[in-house]
Amino acid sequence: MLKRITKDSRFIPYDAGMHDFVTLGQRIRHFRIQRGLTLERLGAAVGMAGSQLSLIENGKREPKLTHLATIASTLGIDVNDLLDQTPPNKRAALEIDLERMQRSPVYASLGLPRIRAAKSIGDDVLEALVGLHRELSRRAAEAIATPEEARRANTELRERMRTVNNYLPEIEALAQEAVLSVGHRGGALTHRTVSKLAEKLGFELVHVNDLPHSARSVTDFENGRIYLPPASIPGGHGLRGMALQAMAHRMLGHTAPEDYAHFLQQRLEINYFAAAALMPLEQAVTFLDAAKLDRNIAVEDFRDAFGVTHEAAALRFTNLATEHLGIRVHFLRVSGDGAVSKAYENDELRLPVDVTGSTEGQVVCRHWSARKAFTRTNRTTEFYQYTDTPEGTFFESTQTGTSATDEFSITVGVPFADSKWFRGRGTTNRESSTCPAETCCRQPSGELASRWAGNAWSSAKLHAHILSPLPSGTFPGVDDQELYAFLEAHAD
Numbered sequence: 001m002l003k004r005i006t007k008d009s010r011f012i013p014y015d016a017g018m019h020d021f022v023t024l025g026q027r028i029r030h031f032r033i034q035r036g037l038t039l040e041r042l043g044a045a046v047g048m049a050g051s052q053l054s055l056i057e058n059g060k061r062e063p064k065l066t067h068l069a070t071i072a073s074t075l076g077i078d079v080n081d082l083l084d085q086t087p088p089n090k091r092a093a094l095e096i097d098l099e100r101m102q103r104s105p106v107y108a109s110l111g112l113p114r115i116r117a118a119k120s121i122g123d124d125v126l127e128a129l130v131g132l133h134r135e136l137s138r139r140a141a142e143a144i145a146t147p148e149e150a151r152r153a154n155t156e157l158r159e160r161m162r163t164v165n166n167y168l169p170e171i172e173a174l175a176q177e178a179v180l181s182v183g184h185r186g187g188a189l190t191h192r193t194v195s196k197l198a199e200k201l202g203f204e205l206v207h208v209n210d211l212p213h214s215a216r217s218v219t220d221f222e223n224g225r226i227y228l229p230p231a232s233i234p235g236g237h238g239l240r241g242m243a244l245q246a247m248a249h250r251m252l253g254h255t256a257p258e259d260y261a262h263f264l265q266q267r268l269e270i271n272y273f274a275a276a277a278l279m280p281l282e283q284a285v286t287f288l289d290a291a292k293l294d295r296n297i298a299v300e301d302f303r304d305a306f307g308v309t310h311e312a313a314a315l316r317f318t319n320l321a322t323e324h325l326g327i328r329v330h331f332l333r334v335s336g337d338g339a340v341s342k343a344y345e346n347d348e349l350r351l352p353v354d355v356t357g358s359t360e361g362q363v364v365c366r367h368w369s370a371r372k373a374f375t376r377t378n379r380t381t382e383f384y385q386y387t388d389t390p391e392g393t394f395f396e397s398t399q400t401g402t403s404a405t406d407e408f409s410i411t412v413g414v415p416f417a418d419s420k421w422f423r424g425r426g427t428t429n430r431e432s433s434t435c436p437a438e439t440c441c442r443q444p445s446g447e448l449a450s451r452w453a454g455n456a457w458s459s460a461k462l463h464a465h466i467l468s469p470l471p472s473g474t475f476p477g478v479d480d481q482e483l484y485a486f487l488e489a490h491a492d
Helices: 016-034 039-046 050-057 065-075 079-083 090-102 123-142 148-163 169-181 191-200 238-251 260-278 281-293 299-306 310-325 369-375 416-421 446-452 480-490
Strands: 204-207 218-220 225-228 330-335 340-345 383-389 392-402 407-415 430-432
Touching: 016 050, 016 065, 016 079, 016 090, 039 050, 039 065, 065 079, 090 123, 148 260, 148 340, 169 191, 169 260, 169 281, 191 204, 191 238, 218 238, 218 480, 225 238, 225 480, 238 260, 260 310, 281 299, 281 310, 299 310, 299 392, 310 330, 310 340, 310 392, 310 407, 330 369, 369 383, 369 392, 369 407, 392 416, 407 416
Parallel strands: 204 225, 383 430
Antiparallel strands: 218 225, 330 340, 330 407, 383 392, 392 407
């Protein structure tokens, strides 16, 4: 059985890295002042400018381990005294809390200036500011409390995958072994090869017209059958992917999910296995290495080489880009109204998030490639764009598509420095974004606001799915009564 990525393995909370550096800086400052040293004197003793040391003390720069050891030695303390995550005093605790809260998505969305906790600001003022931030965060959290469990679980899983660069070597090895065991050596994985893999596991693939409406596939362990729909779902992964996902549950040793977080983990693992089987590690990396050598990486080529959807190819690229190509990357699936349905990043792009850190359902900036691609007339090829953001400039390629219910875009992006490896890098399309500041693309201009405020009324679309409860059963979202009735009907 594949070992699950547990919460305590490598999971780092949303702002933990920043919080670590801020606390570290506060402890350095505390011990420096306690020893009666100025920034310049301590900096000279450890071989760095006082201005550099100031950045470290303010949590804005990560110190090298060698510098930490020298600083600790100069201050006459142990390195562990600096790395302790306990604020050195009440004042430092307030300053840390203020800094953390001002970096939160709630505060960033207000577009207000940052306040530095200068010595002239008294402790009572700091306490009031921190208290206001906490109340603001509490009220924002209350506003999204209905789907909170699912959103928090999904956010936690995304953050854990970020720490491993969206790469799961154990599943890579399992998928590679599986496709080799049925003689697949290269090219697109055929339906026949997928059927052979199912047979090797003791299953028969059966296509039916009456699957439970809440299920994509159903596995009957007693009779050794995997039930699938008769045709590929528009905009979905196709029958090969659904069959591989169903088999993955058995190959990964999954048991009935304990909670929603466990369910999401299992879903991620079976999707990963299916992608790794459709685009096996050795063949995929060989293809991408050659494209990088030619400075001609393109998701559309990767897609066509393995006969998968654009979304599947883009997601698979995120699995391999950092670990095997040395490229940091981000991925977005965005609906026509600008809302995020899937997202991943390890390149420091600031995703739109709510107070829980969840990005699903949040609206991306109108200036990002994920939305600009909807405005062009010719959508047959990828759309390329450079986007300037507060976190730096990113190169993005976006492909639009249409599902049974709406249109969507699939975006893969990288930092500017890595654009040199990609097709489309010569594009002249360039946009600037300051989101999450409301003034970037969400607030109408003063002229429009004064022209239409109070002179217009609109009836909004109701997203009815947010009011519809999921069936509550053994598997989240699947109706047990309907599932077992289906199995009984097909048992003979």
